[in-house]
Amino acid sequence: xxxxxxxxxxxxxxxxxxxxxxxxxxxxxxxxxxxxxxxxxxxxxxxxxxxxxxxxxxxxxxxxxxxxxxxxxxxxxxxxxxxxxxxxxxxxxxxxxxxxxxxxxxxxxxxxxxxxxxxxxxxxxxxxxxxxxxxxxxxxxxxxxxxxxxxxxxxxxxxxxxxxxxxxxxxxxxxxxxxxxxxxxxxxxxxxxxxxxxxxxxxxxxxxxxxxxxxxxxxxxxxxxxxxxxxxxxxxxxxxxxxxxxxxxxxxxx
Amino acid sequence: xxxxxxxxxxxxxxxxxxxxxxxxxxxxxxxxxxxxxxxxxxxxxxxxxxxxxxxxxxxxxxxxxxxxxxxxxxxxxxxxxxxxxxxxxxxxxxxxxxxxxxxxxxxxxxxxxxxxxxxxxxxxxxxxxxxxxxxxxxxxxxxxxxxxxxxxxxxxxxxxxxxxxxxxxxxxxxxxxxxxxxxxxxxxxxxxxxxxxxxxxxxxxxxxxxxxxxxxxxxxxxxxxxxxxxxxxxxxxxxxxxxxxxxxxxxxxxxxxxxxxxxxxxxxxxxxxxxxxxxxxxxxxxxxxxxxxxxxxxxxxxxxxxxxxxxxxxxxxxxxxxxxxxxxxxxxxxxxxxxxxxxxxxxxxxxxxxxxxxxxxxxxxxxxxxxxxxxxxxxxxxxxxxxxxxxxxxxxxxxxxxxxxxxxxxxxxxxxxxxxxxxxxxxxxxxxxxxxxxxxxxxxxxxxxxxxxxxxxxxxxxxxxxxxxxxxxxxxxxxxxx
Numbered sequence: 140x141x142x143x144x145x146x147x148x149x150x151x152x153x154x155x156x157x158x159x160x161x162x163x164x165x166x167x168x169x170x171x172x173x174x175x176x177x178x179x180x181x182x183x184x185x186x187x188x189x190x191x192x193x194x195x196x197x198x199x200x201x202x203x204x205x206x207x208x209x210x211x212x213x214x215x216x217x218x219x220x221x222x223x224x225x226x227x228x229x230x231x232x233x234x235x236x237x238x239x240x241x242x243x244x245x246x247x248x249x250x251x252x253x254x255x256x257x258x259x260x261x262x263x264x265x266x267x268x269x270x271x272x273x274x275x276x277x278x279x280x281x282x283x284x285x286x287x288x289x290x291x292x293x294x295x296x297x298x299x300x301x302x303x304x305x306x307x308x309x310x311x312x313x314x315x316x317x318x319x320x321x322x323x324x325x326x327x328x329x330x331x332x333x334x335x336x337x338x339x340x341x342x343x344x345x346x347x348x349x350x351x352x353x354x355x356x357x358x359x360x361x362x363x364x365x366x367x368x369x370x371x372x373x374x375x376x377x378x379x380x381x382x383x384x385x386x387x388x389x390x391x392x393x
Numbered sequence: 394x395x396x397x398x399x400x401x402x403x404x405x406x407x408x409x410x411x412x413x414x415x416x417x418x419x420x421x422x423x424x425x426x427x428x429x430x431x432x433x434x435x436x437x438x439x440x441x442x443x444x445x446x447x448x449x450x451x452x453x454x455x456x457x458x459x460x461x462x463x464x465x466x467x468x469x470x471x472x473x474x475x476x477x478x479x480x481x482x483x484x485x486x487x488x489x490x491x492x493x494x495x496x497x498x499x500x501x502x503x504x505x506x507x508x509x510x511x512x513x514x515x516x517x518x519x520x521x522x523x524x525x526x527x528x529x530x531x532x533x534x535x536x537x538x539x540x541x542x543x544x545x546x547x548x549x550x551x552x553x554x555x556x557x558x559x560x561x562x563x564x565x566x567x568x569x570x571x572x573x574x575x576x577x578x579x580x581x582x583x584x585x586x587x588x589x590x591x592x593x594x595x596x597x598x599x600x601x602x603x604x605x606x607x608x609x610x611x612x613x614x615x616x617x618x619x620x621x622x623x624x625x626x627x628x629x630x631x632x633x634x635x636x637x638x639x640x641x642x643x644x645x646x647x648x649x650x651x652x653x654x655x656x657x658x659x660x661x662x663x664x665x666x667x668x669x670x671x672x673x674x675x676x677x678x679x680x681x682x683x684x685x686x687x688x689x690x691x692x693x694x695x696x697x698x699x700x701x702x703x704x705x706x707x708x709x710x711x712x713x714x715x716x717x718x719x720x721x722x723x724x725x726x727x728x729x730x731x732x733x734x735x736x737x738x739x740x741x742x743x744x745x746x747x748x749x750x751x752x753x754x755x756x757x758x759x760x761x762x763x764x765x766x767x768x769x770x771x772x773x774x775x776x777x778x779x780x781x782x783x784x785x786x787x788x789x790x791x792x793x794x795x796x797x798x799x800x801x802x803x804x805x806x807x808x809x810x811x812x813x814x815x816x817x818x819x820x821x822x823x824x825x826x827x828x829x830x831x832x833x834x835x836x837x838x839x840x841x842x843x844x845x846x847x848x849x850x851x852x853x854x855x856x857x858x859x860x861x862x863x864x865x866x867x868x869x870x871x872x873x874x875x
């Protein structure tokens with residue numbers, strides 16, 4: 140589904156990604172872990188198409204199309220979803236209205252008629268349950284005055300509404316208490332199918348107790364330095380990131 | 394990255410003005426320029442009584458001694474008042490006795506603007522007075538309204554048919570000598586609408602006036618007067634458009650509202666005068682005095698405006714809260730784009746006890762435009778236990794435009810409460826990216842964000858107008874965000 144080859148990217152002429160290689164197939168859950176400043180969120184942003192990052196080398200194929208050639212909205216309509224670490228507020232625009240616009244833009248792209256009010260409401264009610272989100276929250280301005288947990292649940296709710304092929308969760312666990320974490324993870328698990336895939340960017344292992352990954356990759360200094368199964372996450376939790384730093388800082392200089 | 398964002402903004406805020414056509418119709422005009430003879434000419438054209446001519450002349454002589462206000466935060470070359478035609482009426486072969494006899498060319502003009510002068514074709518629920526240049530060309534649903542005792546007609550007609558009401562109320566809220574542009578208007582006003590809602594009557598339909606400037610080099614000077622007697626209610630709408638011309642044209646109107654005890658007047662404006670081109674050439678100077686008086690206890694006046702047009706806007710719809718427990722409201726969305734300038738806001742003058750007022754102003758600036766909110770909240774010595782709440786929010790699109798706030802507050806008693814809140818924000822790249830990431834393109838995202846920003850005001854508009862106004866907001870900013 141996603142094929143990243145030697146991806147390099149920079150911001151303000153500072154190199155952040157130094158050659159990422161990663162393959163994700165349908166039905167898989169991949170976790171990207173790494174210390175602060177290793178480039179985790181940059182990778183997520185580059186895949187979503189955020190303009191301030193400049194891709195300086197490499198390629199990304201998504202469903203056999205050149206992802207880097209597409210605008211952010213095209214990527215979204217093709218099936219890439221990013222759950223933001225810091226979801227933005229849009230005053231005066233209700234979450235319902237926002238999601239409806241998003242769903243219908245995506246449907247238009249796929250040559251489908253916009254959902255009528257009744258079908259939309261039905262779908263919404265169903266997906267709300269996944270993340271135990273309340274109708275009243277969805278009538279309020281998008282993310283305005285939402286608690287940290289509500290914002291993240293809202294992200295997963297939007298994901299469930301848009302049914303993406305590849306969902307990128309950018310530090311979705313940050314700022315969540317254990318109950319909210321469980322709710323968010325349940326929402327993600329319920330959305331898993333054989334046809335979609337997840338890329339979970341996280342600093343801590345605890346989210347992976349609830350969303351069990353098929354693969355774990357450790358990102359350090361703009362490169363994936365170690366890959367493994369879910370046990371790699373445990374190892375990191377136990378030893379901390381220092382062992383990675385020590386191991387690879389040496390290699391780097393050698 | 395900011396540059397890129399601004400480019401997108403530029404693209405979104407540069408669409409064409411779609412009401413810029415000119416109707417080819419012969420006009421009966423006054424010679425260019427302004428002097429006492431022109432004032433007499435207009436008065437004679439309208440067959441006015443002597444007292445009204447005197448009233449005009451007094452205003453004119455006063456105007457000669459006044460100076461144009463320089464305090465607004467707008468800039469324009471000096472206006473040559475001798476280079477304006479003060480009276481221009483589209484020639485109709487005969488005076489129409491009924492709506493069927495209106496010149497087809499005129500009918501077509503208004504139809505092109507989406508205003509049907511044929512009652513049968515109209516959505517029921519709105520009566521229209523159509524004003525082109527200096528005269529009213531048609532008023533619909535007059536007969537139906539008359540059955541309830543409601544008078545809805547052109548100002549010229551009201552002077553002839555209801556002189557006692559005009560004499561009593563005209564100039565009672567905005568005196569002929571009130572300010573430079575009001576004095577000019579009082580001297581040369583040509584037409585406008587008059588509404589009178591008798592005691593206890595709730596007007597069953599929206600009343601509206603549609604103003605159109607057509608002829609070149611003319612100024613439009615109309616007066617609107619609405620009187621709501623005890624316990625009555627009326628909702629009134631006004632809309633405006635003009636052709637695209639390279640010269641600036643002057644529009645100096647006066648609107649007066651009088652609400653007696655327990656009466657309520659809701660006045661909504663969608664102002665879309667030609668804003669000039671992208672470089673700021675041409676466009677309407679919209680210098681307007683709008684004021685209402687809550688004369689009786691428990692009365693209410695509410696102004697709602699959506700201002701997207703005009704090259705320069707100078708207007709402060711105000712309420713004098715004279716009656717005890719009366720309520721004044723002002724809801725405004727002002728959009729400026731390209732080289733447009735707006736200095737607009739409200740005045741709430743609390744005179745009576747327990748009076749309440751609310752100001753909600755939303756300014757949106759794009760391109761190279763400047764958008765200022767200017768407001769005065771005045772609470773008098775006797776206006777005990779009065780309350781005001783003002784909220785002024787500015788939204789900037791791009792980094793070449795300006796938003797300014799000039800709030801003035803004067804409180805002369807210690808039992809009243811005045812609150813003022815203000816925010817300035819920019820459509821963030823983050824907001825746009827967030828929308829993009831959900832499959833929403835930038836233009837749609839901007840429309841969404843703008844409409845969200847203006848929602849509180851748009852909600853105040855009558856249903857028929859709200860959808861139109863929402864589209865207008867998006868169109869005015871088309872090409873300014875990306």
